[in-house]
Amino acid sequence: MDGFKRILLAEDDEKDIELTLSALEECKLANEVVVVNDGEQALDYLYRRGKFTERTNDNPVVILLDIKMPKVTGLEVLRQIKSDGNLKKVPTVILTSSREEKDLIAGYELGANAYVVKPVDFEEFIRAVKELGLFWAIINEPPPFTAKKN
Amino acid sequence: MLLYNSSFLHGDDRDMILFESNPFPMWIYELNTLKFLEVNDAAVEKYGYTKEEFLSLTLKDIRPEEDVDRLMENVKRETTSYQWSAGWRHKKKDGSIIDVEIISHEIVQNGIKARLVIANDVTERKRDQENLRLVIESSPNAMVLTNNRGIISLINKQTEDLFGYRRSELMGKPLDLLIPPRFKKAYKKDEVDYFKNPNLRELTHREELYGLHKDGREIPLEIGLNPLMLDDSLSVIASIIDITERKKAQENLVKAESRYRSTLEHMMEGFQILDNEMRYLYLNKAAEEHGRKTKEKLLGHTITEAYPGIENTEMFSKLKECMSNKIPITIENEFEYAEGQKAWFLLNMEPVPEGVLILSKDITYEKQTDKELQLYRNNLEGLVVERTAQLEERTRELNAALELQREIEENLRLIFESINDYGIILLDINGLIKNWNSGAEKLTGYKQDEISGKHISTIFTQEDQEKDFPNMELSQALTLEKYEAEGWRLKKDGSRFWTLSIINVLKDKRGNTTGFIKIIKDMTEKMKAAEKLREHSLKLEELNKELESFSYSVSHDLRAPLRHIAGFIQLLEKDIASGLDDKDKKYFNYITASVKKMGLLIDDLLAFSRMGRAELTKADINLCELVKECIGDLSDDLIGRDIKWVIGKLPKVTGDKALLKQAVLNLISNAVKYTKQKSEAVIKIGVETRSNEFVFYIKDNGAGFDMKYVDKLFGVFQRLHSESQFEGTGIGLASVKKIINRHGGKVWAESEVNNGAAFYFTLKRRKEEYGRL
Numbered sequence: 075m076d077g078f079k080r081i082l083l084a085e086d087d088e089k090d091i092e093l094t095l096s097a098l099e100e101c102k103l104a105n106e107v108v109v110v111n112d113g114e115q116a117l118d119y120l121y122r123r124g125k126f127t128e129r130t131n132d133n134p135v136v137i138l139l140d141i142k143m144p145k146v147t148g149l150e151v152l153r154q155i156k157s158d159g160n161l162k163k164v165p166t167v168i169l170t171s172s173r174e175e176k177d178l179i180a181g182y183e184l185g186a187n188a189y190v191v192k193p194v195d196f197e198e199f200i201r202a203v204k205e206l207g208l209f210w211a212i213i214n215e216p217p218p219f220t221a222k223k224n
Numbered sequence: 225m226l227l228y229n230s231s232f233l234h235g236d237d238r239d240m241i242l243f244e245s246n247p248f249p250m251w252i253y254e255l256n257t258l259k260f261l262e263v264n265d266a267a268v269e270k271y272g273y274t275k276e277e278f279l280s281l282t283l284k285d286i287r288p289e290e291d292v293d294r295l296m297e298n299v300k301r302e303t304t305s306y307q308w309s310a311g312w313r314h315k316k317k318d319g320s321i322i323d324v325e326i327i328s329h330e331i332v333q334n335g336i337k338a339r340l341v342i343a344n345d346v347t348e349r350k351r352d353q354e355n356l357r358l359v360i361e362s363s364p365n366a367m368v369l370t371n372n373r374g375i376i377s378l379i380n381k382q383t384e385d386l387f388g389y390r391r392s393e394l395m396g397k398p399l400d401l402l403i404p405p406r407f408k409k410a411y412k413k414d415e416v417d418y419f420k421n422p423n424l425r426e427l428t429h430r431e432e433l434y435g436l437h438k439d440g441r442e443i444p445l446e447i448g449l450n451p452l453m454l455d456d457s458l459s460v461i462a463s464i465i466d467i468t469e470r471k472k473a474q475e476n477l478v479k480a481e482s483r484y485r486s487t488l489e490h491m492m493e494g495f496q497i498l499d500n501e502m503r504y505l506y507l508n509k510a511a512e513e514h515g516r517k518t519k520e521k522l523l524g525h526t527i528t529e530a531y532p533g534i535e536n537t538e539m540f541s542k543l544k545e546c547m548s549n550k551i552p553i554t555i556e557n558e559f560e561y562a563e564g565q566k567a568w569f570l571l572n573m574e575p576v577p578e579g580v581l582i583l584s585k586d587i588t589y590e591k592q593t594d595k596e597l598q599l600y601r602n603n604l605e606g607l608v609v610e611r612t613a614q615l616e617e618r619t620r621e622l623n624a625a626l627e628l629q630r631e632i633e634e635n636l637r638l639i640f641e642s643i644n645d646y647g648i649i650l651l652d653i654n655g656l657i658k659n660w661n662s663g664a665e666k667l668t669g670y671k672q673d674e675i676s677g678k679h680i681s682t683i684f685t686q687e688d689q690e691k692d693f694p695n696m697e698l699s700q701a702l703t704l705e706k707y708e709a710e711g712w713r714l715k716k717d718g719s720r721f722w723t724l725s726i727i728n729v730l731k732d733k734r735g736n737t738t739g740f741i742k743i744i745k746d747m748t749e750k751m752k753a754a755e756k757l758r759e760h761s762l763k764l765e766e767l768n769k770e771l772e773s774f775s776y777s778v779s780h781d782l783r784a785p786l787r788h789i790a791g792f793i794q795l796l797e798k799d800i801a802s803g804l805d806d807k808d809k810k811y812f813n814y815i816t817a818s819v820k821k822m823g824l825l826i827d828d829l830l831a832f833s834r835m836g837r838a839e840l841t842k843a844d845i846n847l848c849e850l851v852k853e854c855i856g857d858l859s860d861d862l863i864g865r866d867i868k869w870v871i872g873k874l875p876k877v878t879g880d881k882a883l884l885k886q887a888v889l890n891l892i893s894n895a896v897k898y899t900k901q902k903s904e905a906v907i908k909i910g911v912e913t914r915s916n917e918f919v920f921y922i923k924d925n926g927a928g929f930d931m932k933y934v935d936k937l938f939g940v941f942q943r944l945h946s947e948s949q950f951e952g953t954g955i956g957l958a959s960v961k962k963i964i965n966r967h968g969g970k971v972w973a974e975s976e977v978n979n980g981a982a983f984y985f986t987l988k989r990r991k992e993e994y995g996r997l
Contacts, residue, residue, distance in 0.1 A: 087784065093791040171784045173830060174775075175838070194783055194823030196791040 081107045081211055082134040084116040084151065085169075086143045093196070094138070094169070097203035103211055108134065113146025117154060120161055133164045136210035139186075141170040141177055149180055156185035163217040165210050169203075248342050251278070255330070255337040258283040258299065270345060272317030286314045288321055305330045314343065322347045353454075366464040370399050372457055374415055386466055388438035404436045422451035422458060435464065444471050494569075494584035497576065500547065502526045505578055514569060514584045516561055539571065546573040547580050556587065647744040650730075653737060655680045655698050667723075667746050669716035680742065683713045685720065701727040701740060710747065722751035768837065775833050782826055790819040828955035831886075832940065835962050840880040847874040847888075847920070850881070851909055854889040861896055865905065872910030875918055877987045879967050887963040890956040891922045891983050897950055898981065899926035917969070917986045925980040929973075937973055960985070
């Protein structure tokens with residue numbers, strides 16, 4: 075996977091993972107996605123712990139975070155990312171079902187780069203995820219020490 | 225004689241004659257043996273011894289025995305050739321003693337030492353001097369003897385006392401020691417004059433004389449001078465009398481006289497003396513004024529000359545009576561002056577040796593006062609009657625007032641007693657209970673008898689007593705005049721009741737605090753209700769929290785499955801699209817639409833619940849722009865529509881922009897929606913301005929609704945039209961109502977089926993805009 079622009083997707087719901095991946099498939103980004111199923115795994119990945127100790131020392135081009143996750147919530151993961159000198163530069167997008175204002179505010183206060191509510195309508199959902207992927211993984215110029223596509 | 229020649233008297237006969245015929249007794253005696261060697265005739269005559277007898281005697285023999293020792297000492301000391309000495313006493317043959325002065329000188333003849341002695345009998349002179357001393361000493365006056373050089377030679381005890389000197393301090397001193405400095409010059413002259421012409425004189429009458437006391441003060445003196453020949457020289461003896469007391473007495477006499485004269489002259493009473501011919505001898509100033517004639521005109525004249533016609537008055541006859549009978553008479557007399565004026569006098573006539581003394585006192589004023597007094601007395605009776613009537617009237621009024629007050633007091637007492645819902649407690653200044661009405665009995669269970677005299681803290685709880693609340697309340701009341709407090713109080717049975725108490729300070733007429741009136745009301749029920757309310761609101765808050773978390777889970781958890789359904793249906797449709805017939809496709813569409821609808825419902829519901837909870841963020845809102853924004857947001861819905869917009873001038877309001885926009889959007893969106901079947905849709909938006917609020921309206925000419933369902937119109941999920949007619953979730957108007965209510969406004973609607981609908985809502989005007997627009 076080295077040399078690709080990697081997307082870290084932290085999402086516990088298998089169905090949402092599948093829907094998100096099929097949306098990213100539309101813009102040919104599915105292969106670049108690393109999926110973790112809870113906040114703990116997300117942090118393990120980012121800090122190369124546990125099963126991720128072997129991975130290369132580079133950061134994903136974008137992190138898509140669900141809020142409601144087992145063990146460690148998305149907001150807690152976000153907090154740790156944004157208070158880490160190295161990780162805080164990585165664009166992190168909240169991708170969630172919650173329209174609740176307090177989540178929105180908490181997300182931005184912790185330094186989320188974007189907050190996207192998953193639309194119920196599938197076409198809209200695909201459009202939203204596609205646009206997310208296109209913007210962060212292709213258009214946006216990432217900070218240094220980020221996984222790069224040759 | 226042989227002896228003379230051979231041994232002691234040498235020289236010629238002249239010496240012998242001088243010795244033999246000398247009037248003073250003379251002798252020669254041998255110094256060693258004190259034996260007489262030679263005596264003259266005068267000695268023989270003076271001492272009574274014959275010459276032969278003398279020559280068998282020694283010096284010791286002519287001395288009194290007691291003087292012999294002194295003689296022997298003197299003889300031993302005598303070394304000088306010539307010597308004068310006084311104070312010796314000699315004894316004559318008959319044993320009598322004489323005083324002598326001795327002149328002696330030493331002679332030596334053939335180795336034998338001898339002395340030649342001349343003795344002078346001074347017995348007479350000494351006696352004279354002693355007599356003088358005694359006379360002077362025994363004089364009651366101070367006496368000073370001065371010699372012709374002005375030196376004091378003798379003074380007596382009185383002089384010591386008068387001038388304050390001791391005898392030794394004055395003896396031998398110049399007399400001018402006793403003369404005040406200011407008189408010294410004059411004294412010197414006097415002294416010289418006197419000795420030129422010495423005679424007996426008194427110095428007193430010439431001028432005032434003063435002596436100088438040792439302490440410096442001057443003493444007035446009277447001095448008599450007497451020349452005296454003493455020891456052949458002129459001395460002066462001065463007899464001195466201290467006239468201090470006499471002078472003082474004289475001065476006092478002069479003062480007293482002048483005082484009496486002045487008193488007499490200036491006293492208020494007239495004072496006059498007539499002689500036996502009725503001639504004025506004396507009159508004082510007051511008498512001049514009383515008679516209105518000066519002394520000059522009266523003195524020496526008779527009273528009848530001075531006041532013609534007076535002889536016919538009662539006063540004159542009384543005067544005569546006094547004079548002839550020598551009795552004092554007192555009369556009150558009205559005197560008429562020549563000018564016709566009158567005055568009253570009280571006259572005291574007193575016989576005196578010179579004639580009659582008349583004391584007159586002007587009593588005109590007293591007489592007038594008497595008259596007035598009489599007048600008053602006459603009026604007094606009338607006044608007393610009048611006053612009595614007034615007093616009776618007052619008494620009646622006072623009684624009525626008292627009666628009224630008693631009535632009021634009784635009423636107050638009744639009120640006090642009959643108030644059951646309030647405890648009324650009278651406290652003294654120390655907080656001890658004086659009075660306790662039935663209300664207080666009912667509230668606390670204590671009877672008046674058992675609580676009276678106890679401290680108000682009796683009904684306070686232990687905690688409050690420890691915090692000294694009972695006394696704090698009273699001192700607060702004293703400072704603030706009135707004090708209100710709420711708290712738990714104790715009943716007799718130990719149970720508690722919540723009271724509201726009001727304490728007022730009681731004062732007497734002079735404003736002194738006499739105690740307190742405390743009114744207590746049982747507020748236990750109210751307290752319980754308030755507690756219940758508090759519980760409720762706590763519960764409500766809890767519920768709200770629950771609702772919030774419920775909404776949260778709805779938002780998150782409910783939408784997720786919907787999204788999955790929608791997503792996978794689409795994926796499924798895509799996968800099997802080729803094998804689907806039209807009917808299948810329609811079913812797929814139904815599922816998708818249903819999911820979408822449910823998503824909308826959930827979103828609307830969440831929005832609605834958020835509306836009730838979210839804080840209002842108030843800002844100034846331009847409603848005109850807000851309406852434009854709403855219409856812009858509805859652009860999708862307006863495609864293919866032909867709507868006539870009638871929008872009036874809209875004001876600025878204060879409110880939460882997002883929420884108000886939601887409300888306005890909902891209403892406009894409704895108007896757009898319900899006019900879609902009209903070929904000529906008209907939507908009017910405007911405002912009516914009332915005094916303190918705006919009434920906004922949004923009117924359309926659309927489908928309208930039946931007014932009998934108007935109550936349901938603003939309910940959640942309430943719809944008056946079918947989904948197929950007009951799509952919708954039934955949340956819109958409920959949201960409008962909630963938003964407007966939260967802004968303090970009202971919402972209502974008017975409509976007729978198929979004849980359009982009008983929606984109204986009110987918003988408060990901003991205060992500063994009242995009366996404008």
